[in-house]
Amino acid sequence: MELFGRDAETATLHRLIARAADGAGSGLVLWGEPGIGKTALLDHAVEAAAGCTVLRCRGTRMEAGLAFAALHELLWPVIDRLDALPGPQAAALRGALGLSRDAANRFLIGAAVLSMVSELARERPVLVVVDDAQWIDEATAHCLGFLARRVGGDPVLVLLTGHSDPASGPWEGLPALEVGGLTDDDARALVATAVPGARQALIDDVTREAGGNPLALHELPTLDRAPDADTPLPLLGDLVPIGPRLRQAFRARVAALDPPVRALLLLAAAEDRGDRLVVQRAGAGHGVDPSTWDDAVRSGLLRTSGSRVEFRHPLIPAAIYDGAAFGERQAAHRALAASLPTDAVEERAWHLAAAADTADEDVAALLELAAEKSLRCGAGPTAVRTLRRAAELSPAPADGARRLAAAARAAWDAGQAETAGQLLDEAERLGDEAAVARAGGGLRGILEFTTGLPERAHHYLVRDMRVAPSSRCLVQLGSVAVRAAWSAGRTDLQQEALQRLLAADTGDDPSLTEQLPALRIWWACYDETGALTPIAPDGTGDLIGRLVTAAWELLPPAPLAQAWGIESLLHDVLRVQAAALRRRHELAALAVVLSQTAVLDLATGRWGAAETAGTDGLALAEEVGADHVATQCRGTLGNLAAGRGDEPAVDEHTTRALQVSVPQGVRALTGSAYWPRGRAALFAGRPQEALGHLVPLTEPGHDAAHPTFALLAAVDTAEAAMQVGHLDLAESRLAAVTAWAQRSGAPWARSAVHRLHALIRGGPAAESSYRAALDVAGAENHPFEYARTRLLYGEWLRRARRRADARHQLAAAAEVFARLGAEPLRRRSLREQDLTDGPAARRGPGPSAGLTAQELRVARLAADDLTNREIAAQLLISPRTVAHHLANVYPKLGIASRADLSRIDLLGDLRIRVDAHGG
The missing domain is CATH 1.10.10.10 (Winged helix-like DNA-binding domain superfamily/Winged helix DNA-binding domain)
Incomplete structure (x- = not known):
């Protein structure tokens, strides 16, 4: 097919194809308005890529809510290559494609697709073509984004088309090329070729009306007039955009067809998956017979191939569907729902939902089942949309509130904190507070903990422990309540929440029975006055090892683990957690885990890893709207910069952290910003300035006062105090570390006691103290402090x-x-x-x-x-x-x-x- 006015675009495609053939893979998004010629450019690329393996799929509106629907179409021609994949990848991909009941692990699926495409590329270059990517289901979109960003070293080219600039979303970061309209000269040449014998008046009319849109240039000359006629085109006013003009023109063409043909076209437009058998069964009650299919094909709007049916252009079904009366669309969707098998829960649910014009509990319940299936497949945003529609169709406000709360929880798990908050607000306006809390798994307190006031989060979490839907949820809410009180520096609230948690009925869950003793040990650090309690920490390391599969809420915050000296144990657990969360695409929880991992990496001398985890966690936390998690990442990156002597970075990170933590009363985060400021000054030789940042960590009532950070910073405070001659202050910090070393047995604390004895007491005994500090078992696991x-x-x-x-x-x-x-x-x-x-x-x-x-x-x-x-x-x-x-x-x-x-x-x-x- 000849392309007019596309020299620049085709040159880009040829260059990318040639680079891919040489092993330099890449991706490209072609974007522009409907009908602008993106599909034609894809067809050109396929023709130009002779000798390549071509994998192709197209997004459809109906399948946009079906997880991995587009991936199924893309990979079906090479499905026999599944067996060559590593076992876990093959199992995950089979589950995604509906070939098995294996769990749809999103990370493994992305890895499997990359492995399969890379293996194909060993034989010959691969061209992956995705048309109408704006309608690709979300699960496939993330998978293809994963692929397109990782083919740089393989002979693979990924081409996608969409309607809008891909600056954000699953294609973010990929090169993009906007496809614009044709010049008037190229437009006239296209019309003259598309309509041989057309008079010049018609060519000029079409060029003026089409605005450079190739689809319009093809279609307008043939609608409602003969190509050699002199009468003006029967279009809408000059100010109407080309999209509505074309839709109106297609509607006029459809209106001229017989009723059975119109019914068939509407069924095909509403079905949107291209399944001819489903459309054929649905059309049985609308007078659709073989002759109707022939007439539809002869209209030039529809074409068939085996069991597939498709429109000549995706704008056509949109025009047909939008132009039909609501009653006609209802009838079409009901007929399609009736023609589907009973196990096609999602498809039936959405057809019935599209047909519903009033509340309908049966349809709402079916949508709820479909959402549960989406959640099992890792398609959280799809579940959110489904549950929101189920809430709209719920006759009883209580059911609507419950479904909105479940949608909020799904949105939170998918990393959509703002959406989660909005849905939860809607649910609470609609239903009973306790019922909403139960359906959302105590989400209000969790949201408040990550973005709001920790004391208020503590209130919500303790309140919602009473209505938790399961023992596991109860323990998680109680753990976060304790954590929120710790963040606020409120040891009294910490103990209150801990007592409630320890008194909770865990039922017959043996894992929870094992976890509660660990929670008691590492959280019961202080009494209501802030003094250390005499509980012995025996078995802390063994207990934390049992929490490998526990949710992040059950783990101690990293600074507390650092104080206990169990960094390595917690780091191993968090590493397992991070891998699992990446697979499930639970972005909000992953941001939390990365922020915690960064703290532990820094403490144990893995500064490069700390920077990576902190930077990734910060970006992810900002993306999902978890303000407090982002602030913790900034505190860690500030501490890293302090050690490196990068004082501008220390100032930037800590200033931005304090802008969040101080107004919201998160003393743990404020303390984590004061500490690196003090360390930066101390390491730069400004001990008096260092004390100005470190002493507030122990000042009652100060925004930065926090017992854990006061303890962790005690060694720095004592060293700065000695440099300026504040012996009493240094002695008090030595006493605090000594008490903690006796309580916890943490190697860092025991080593610090000897070090501070040598520094403060001096004299001939200093050498034995320094040697004792270096000889403490495990002290060398903290190389910076060592x-x-x-x-x-x-x-x-x-x-x-x-x-x-x-x-x-x-x-x-x-x-x-x-x-x-x-x-x-x-x-x-x-x-x-x-x-x-x-x-x-x-x-x-x-x-x-x-x-x-x-x-x-x-x-x-x-x-x-x-x-x-x-x-x-x-x-x-x-x-x-x-x-x-x-x-x-x-x-x-x-x-x-x-x-x-x-x-x-x-x-x-x-x-x-x-x-x-x-x-």
Whole structure:
């Protein structure tokens, strides 16, 4: 078929086909208004891709609500390749295609399609063609988006067409090409070719009316007039868009047909799946016989092939359906519903729903069954639409409220937090509060916990525990209630919720019976006054191992697990959780798990993984509207930036976190923002500023006051306090860590006790304390903190003039800091090593060659913009001594002021020497 005016588009397609043949796969979305020529471009691509394996499908309105319907059409020609897939992928794909009863695991299905297409591409290039992607069912759309983004290394080209810009939705991120209208010259050439012998007046009329739309240019000359006629085209006014013009023209053509043919066309338009047998059975009561089919085909609007029926263009069934009277559409849908087998629950439900003009409980119940099936298939948004329609058709308000609440829960699980909130509001206006809470599984409190006020979330969650639909739901709501109180820093509410939870009747569920003791152990940390309770933590690690399959709500928040020293155990559980949630496409819960994983990765020295999990969790949380989860991700990314010395990033992340956490009273999140600010200042050598951020964590009534974060930040607070001479504050933080170490046995806490003893008490016993800190079993599992201990120990050894021992500890610390990217402490370790070499150490020819070791250290700190007081705090000397050293440095370096230091390389010869030591 000849294409007019499409040189640029066809050149793009040919280039992509050639690149795919060379192994550089890609995807492209062609988009534009109906009839603009997108399908013609796909046909051209298929013709141009000679020698390729072509997989093709088309979206339809009726099948848009049927999970994996389009995928079934796409893969049916190569269904025999299923057996070559890995077992789990093959099983999941069989379930999606209706070939087995296996669960439809969305992640595995996407992986299976990618594996199948990649395997086909080993034989010859593959062209995947998807027309009318705007009507593709959601499950297939996500699967094809997964495919299109991952074929870069395979000879595969994925082409899709749609009506709107794919800047968002399942095709987000794919290259897109807008297909516009033809120029007047190309339009005239197309009409002249499509209608041989047409007079110039007709060609000009059609060109003017069609607005460059190729479908209009094809259709308008042949509607209601002869091609050689001189009368104007019988179209609507000039201001009417081309879509309505064409629809009106098609309706006029249909109106001229016999009633049985019109009935057949309406049935085919309403069926929308292209199943000729269903349409034929439905038409039996409308006078449709074989001759009717012949007349329909002769009309040029419909064509058949075996058991399939399709319209010449997707605009035609839309025009036929929209142009029919409501009573005619009702009759068509009822006939189609009656012609379907009883196990076609979803199709029957939607046909009957389309036919309903009043409330109908039977249809609503059928839609509810269809929604349950969609949920089992992982098609949450489809279930939401189905349940919402079921609510509309519910005669009893209570049933409507119950179905809206179930729709809200499905929307939440699918990552649609805003939609979930709107549906829940509708349900609560319509029905009883307790019934709605039961149907939604206590969703109000969960929504409030992720986006609102934690104390209010606690209220809703405790209230809804009484009407939880199952023991498992009851325990989950109770766990989130405890977590909400913890987030608010309210130990009194935490204990109240915990007592309710522990008193709950778990029925005969053995897994819950095992889980409750674990919940009691890690949540019963504080009494109502905030003091530590004497409950022993024996068995915490064993208990958490039993929660691998438990919902995220039953797991402790990551900072609390960090305090208990069970990071690795919880990390393993969360890794399993994340994989399962990805498979089920439960985006909201996945965002929570990723945010928790990032905290644990950071604590255990997996900083690259922490950045990935935190960034992914942040993007996902923002996408689903989980404000508090996004804020926790920002707190973790801020803490990571603090360790790396990226203070602009610390400021950005913590400022945005506080904008959410402070107004909503989420003290855990506020504390998680204050902590990295304090650490950033401490690592940069500004201990007084650090205390300004760290001390509020323990101040009653402060927005950042939170016992867990006060405990985790105790070591940083004590170190900053010692640098500015606040011995009492340092001693109080040592006491807090000591009490927690005795209670929990956490390796980090036991190691920190020894480290702080050495730092605070000093003297000859300091060395044994430093060694004890390094020797604590499990302390090395926190490499950043372990290296900080070695750094402090190395500094102590240097001051004791034990240079060889100091060099060993400092080099080891520098190596860890370099690996992690902890630049401020790496530089501090390098400076200490330089001092360890002593003033007689051989220097290179650099600008610092004439400086003593102490002068060099002072100069480097001054070059980093530290004040004399801050330098003195780091070097344990007086500010007057700092000024004395700087007065010697300036003439030696040939400079006049402190500002000139930043232009001098004071680290070059040091780096060479440290590398020689293995640092």
